[in-house]
Amino acid sequence: MVDLFKLKTDELKALVHYKEVLEEGNRFPKGFWAKEANQKKGIKTICRILTRYCFENLCRLEVDDLPKYNLKQLKALLVKYKLSGMVQRVFNHDVLAIIKNAYPDEFRTRKLKEWMWSKHGLWEDHNIIIEAVNDMVKREGIRRLEDIPLFNWKERLLKHGIYNVLSYFNWSIYALFDFVYPNKFHPSDFKYKTKWATPEALDNAFYYMHKIFKKKKFTLNDILLLNTSDFRNLGLAGMLVSVFEASTLKAKEYYLYKTIGDKQHQRELKEDIKNAIRQKRDKEIKERLSQVAVGKFIYNLHSNASLYNYIKRHARKNHMSISDFIARYGYIYKSARKDAAVINKDDIWNLRKQGLTYVQIAQKLGSNPTTISEMCNKYFGGDPLIPRPIEDYITVQELMxxxxVDHKTVMKIVRKNGFENHTTIRFRYLKKSEIEPALKEYVTNNKHHKFMIERYAN
Structure with a gap:
């Protein structure tokens, strides 16, 4: 509010005339605005005090309230309180100039800024645009430029009342920030939902992958080992589906070779991936071995069932003994227990076909009957001597x-005709297509069989 006790004489006189205009309906004296209308430089003190008196004393507006009104509304307030002559003759309807004349200190300290009223009109001054955007970024608490693309700037431009600054940049968020911070961003940074549907999709994909890989500090091997889940976790699932047909191989090929579908590059890439997987596996194995190693020795892995099974599985995969496998990683394996022999299922099949029992097979292969039986169930679905397909065969008990008929009769027919005869540990299997027609003929024609059936029918 204007403090009358701090005003100069000419300012008080101007206020007296202004009070008469407001209260008595008089006009301003002739030539009242002439002096300041012709003033080219400096603060126009009469206009300054009258403007401030109008806003602060009559309209009850604080300095911070002024940006809430657009220039048209502020002009309407000045006209309402009889200052239309000043607006027209002294400032030629330039309301922003009136405000700057009334509050020079506030503009100098940047408490008030020109762009605060640009949101109500057109943006033309580049410095004002830069200042407005910098002020918005600062108010949002952003301290690093790389964080800017992470925000929804359309909402924030609306929030800070400067959304129409985008009209100067053809409504492009990227163009706005590229103008304020030159060469700091890429177009894809600000078009997350649409960048994969543009003609520059491949360039955007390369840039975005490079940006994320660099941020995550991925090595070449890390990139080669990325799978679909990894791309999804990195926020690249949309890119993978839209640009590379959901193929991680094509995505890696384009990132590393800038080609898609090149056979030679894909072969090289597959080989590199295999090597990377091998290196990763070797690193994991060595790390796990180092946890139980005592110096360069590893003692009795059997006490650590999880690690023992892990090492045994990989040793078997490489067709090596556990000792030799561990030696590959620079350790010496010491065990008080002999490792279980590796049994080949084909050996079991061949020995069983030769007629050896499970006990004999176990003795021959250095194992035990239970293990042999379990392997037969696992790999063959039972005894290898069971004929396949099982649907074509029938047991003697089922025929009886x-x-x-009795067992003796069935076997008599089998031996007489030389039918297939498969004996397993539990059952004897005969071929249906051979034994059933023979049995039907026997039941139909054999008088003794008919007599016995009739005799014991009741």
């Missing part, structure tokens, strides 16, 4: 139940 179906045709009401």
């Amino acid at each position: 139940n179906t045709y009401r």
